[in-house]
Amino acid sequence: MIHKNIGMAYSLPAVRHVTKIEITIKMNKLINSFLLLVACYGYAQAQDDTTIKTIFDEALSHGKSYEMLEHLTRKVGPRLSGSPGAAAAVEWSRHVMEGYGFDSVWLQPVMVPHWVRGQQEVGRILNSKKMGTVPVNICALGGSIGTGPSGLAGQMVEVKSFDELKQLGEKNVKGKIIFFNRPMDPTKLNTFTAYSGAVDQRGGGASEAAKYGASGVIVRSMGSNITDYPHTGGMRYAPNVAQIPAVAISTRHAELLSKLLKEDKDLQFYMETHCEIFPDAPSFNVIGEIRGGEYKDEIIVVSGHLDSWDLAEGAHDDGAGCVQSIEALRIFKLMGYKPKRTIRAVMYMNEENGLRGGTKYAEMAAKNKEKHIAAIESDRGGFTPRGFTMTADDAVKKKVQGWQPLFRPYDVWDFTQEGGGADIGPLANQGVALFGFLPDSQRYFDYHHNSQDTFDKVSRRELELGAASMSALIYMIDKYGLK
Numbered sequence: 001m002i003h004k005n006i007g008m009a010y011s012l013p014a015v016r017h018v019t020k021i022e023i024t025i026k027m028n029k030l031i032n033s034f035l036l037l038v039a040c041y042g043y044a045q046a047q048d049d050t051t052i053k054t055i056f057d058e059a060l061s062h063g064k065s066y067e068m069l070e071h072l073t074r075k076v077g078p079r080l081s082g083s084p085g086a087a088a089a090v091e092w093s094r095h096v097m098e099g100y101g102f103d104s105v106w107l108q109p110v111m112v113p114h115w116v117r118g119q120q121e122v123g124r125i126l127n128s129k130k131m132g133t134v135p136v137n138i139c140a141l142g143g144s145i146g147t148g149p150s151g152l153a154g155q156m157v158e159v160k161s162f163d164e165l166k167q168l169g170e171k172n173v174k175g176k177i178i179f180f181n182r183p184m185d186p187t188k189l190n191t192f193t194a195y196s197g198a199v200d201q202r203g204g205g206a207s208e209a210a211k212y213g214a215s216g217v218i219v220r221s222m223g224s225n226i227t228d229y230p231h232t233g234g235m236r237y238a239p240n241v242a243q244i245p246a247v248a249i250s251t252r253h254a255e256l257l258s259k260l261l262k263e264d265k266d267l268q269f270y271m272e273t274h275c276e277i278f279p280d281a282p283s284f285n286v287i288g289e290i291r292g293g294e295y296k297d298e299i300i301v302v303s304g305h306l307d308s309w310d311l312a313e314g315a316h317d318d319g320a321g322c323v324q325s326i327e328a329l330r331i332f333k334l335m336g337y338k339p340k341r342t343i344r345a346v347m348y349m350n351e352e353n354g355l356r357g358g359t360k361y362a363e364m365a366a367k368n369k370e371k372h373i374a375a376i377e378s379d380r381g382g383f384t385p386r387g388f389t390m391t392a393d394d395a396v397k398k399k400v401q402g403w404q405p406l407f408r409p410y411d412v413w414d415f416t417q418e419g420g421g422a423d424i425g426p427l428a429n430q431g432v433a434l435f436g437f438l439p440d441s442q443r444y445f446d447y448h449h450n451s452q453d454t455f456d457k458v459s460r461r462e463l464e465l466g467a468a469s470m471s472a473l474i475y476m477i478d479k480y481g482l483k
């Protein structure tokens, strides 16, 4: 049937007479090429299946990410920008990457903000009719000014939004402590969506309240559950607005405070914080790479951020992302894999309170005319992998989505969501395709920025599966490119 139709189409308008035999030969050639293509594709896919299995096997049987994380969290510890811990983490990650024999390892200088918490905060609900004085768990928000040893006391006003604050206006706010108490929406299945819906209170609450003359702010912790641990996190002061102290309160004590306030409008609160802001300090991004062959000028970045909040060990945020990035390169070296493109592990400094590292990296990439084709960031915790988010043009997304069957056996399937990562964000305007490692999100905001983000909360297997998933994606991008 096909033969006849094509035969007619060729024979009718042809200038030269084409015989049926010639057409049959041409058709056979076409079919053969097609079959060869199918065979090659099948072979390539089988080869990719095998390579990806080797990657997972290595990560799960001889992986080093967990040992690396143990050292980074237990021996180095908290790593807030400008702290001795951050400096130690820089040296440690350089040492580790040199030890694994990457082709180049270097430090990229960057100036970072230097905020220090000082001695532990004091928070108290005062003169409750029912309960008297109640100590509560608070912590200063990163970047906040301190109250100093004399503390700050005052009446409170509870609000759920900036709109509500505006409606109250100066007459109800002046001289008061504003209590922002909008919870993360528990009905959002993606906890990052819930976080985005609440975090404006932490980031901008102090300046919003100060516009109406507030003396300080208490912000309900950004947590998915009711717990005793206050969650810190970055806040910023708007220009030309008075700077007032800002603290986070544990979700359990936020509930209690709200309940007591409903019963007693004159309730008072006392907060004492000792944080200080120092001049910017010198620090570094830490970079290690394996150089490519055929397209060595094309760079694929795999990354996490080295700094962490000071209240814990920064295990999920983002020790996990750092060790997974180093592990990806280590696995390639161990497999004897010779990449076509240059693969670079980057540990950014200062994601948490300034994003200076990510900004500096993109600035230097542009200045040195480097050609980055892809950047992957792991900064959603070391939990069970589900997929990757993407910020890229549609053709790239479609190509990567076509690789999904290769990841399916490892339960990595979600290539549908938009997104990248905070540190790699500044590379977007250089046309770099951005990928965010996407693990299960349900437990992340139990540990995020609080004292519970410690090594023991990370599962060895989950961490290793994440490292393997990231390596597999790099392998595919390296082999096939993104165009």
Ligand SMILES: [Zn+2]
Residues within 6 Å of the ligand: 305, 317, 318, 351, 379
């Ligand atoms: Zn992070």
